Amino acid sequence: MEAIFWLAVVIVLVIVEIATLGLTTIWFAGGALVSCIASLLGANYLVQVILFLVVSIVLLLFTRPVAIRYMNKNRTKTNVDSLIGEEAVVLEAIDNLKAEGQVQLNGVAWAARTQNNEQRIEKGAIVEVIRVEGVKAIVQKKADIQ
Numbered sequence: 001m002e003a004i005f006w007l008a009v010v011i012v013l014v015i016v017e018i019a020t021l022g023l024t025t026i027w028f029a030g031g032a033l034v035s036c037i038a039s040l041l042g043a044n045y046l047v048q049v050i051l052f053l054v055v056s057i058v059l060l061l062f063t064r065p066v067a068i069r070y071m072n073k074n075r076t077k078t079n080v081d082s083l084i085g086e087e088a089v090v091l092e093a094i095d096n097l098k099a100e101g102q103v104q105l106n107g108v109a110w111a112a113r114t115q116n117n118e119q120r121i122e123k124g125a126i127v128e129v130i131r132v133e134g135v136k137a138i139v140q141k142k143a144d145i146q
Helices: 002-020 026-040 045-072 079-083
Strands: 087-095 100-105 108-114 126-133 136-141
Touching: 002 026, 002 045, 026 045, 079 126, 087 108, 087 136, 100 136
Parallel strands: 108 136
Antiparallel strands: 087 100, 087 126, 100 108, 126 136
């Protein structure tokens, strides 16, 4: 009877996972499957519940980050994400303290700032976008990138 319960839990969790595709319930389905096997081997209910919790948590902690990384590997970056790592030309000297600076990035002029206030980048320099904050490209001089 307990094996049927655990099998039903596995089926429900797999259906939820297929419906959501969010890698949220598959780890618990693994725990329920182990508990189902333990039930068939004659383990008592407390052991089954402990196995369910332990296996689910171990799967969640150790395999989810790898699975997420693997699944996002081929994700196409769009919009702002696609600008990170792009090269740009400084159109107006970048000086954070004066709130000045502009770069040309993919044919479009962007307000630009450096990562720290002490750094100043002259007009004509080649920079790389390291992140975007609002409507400003945060850049670093290509020679400064390690």
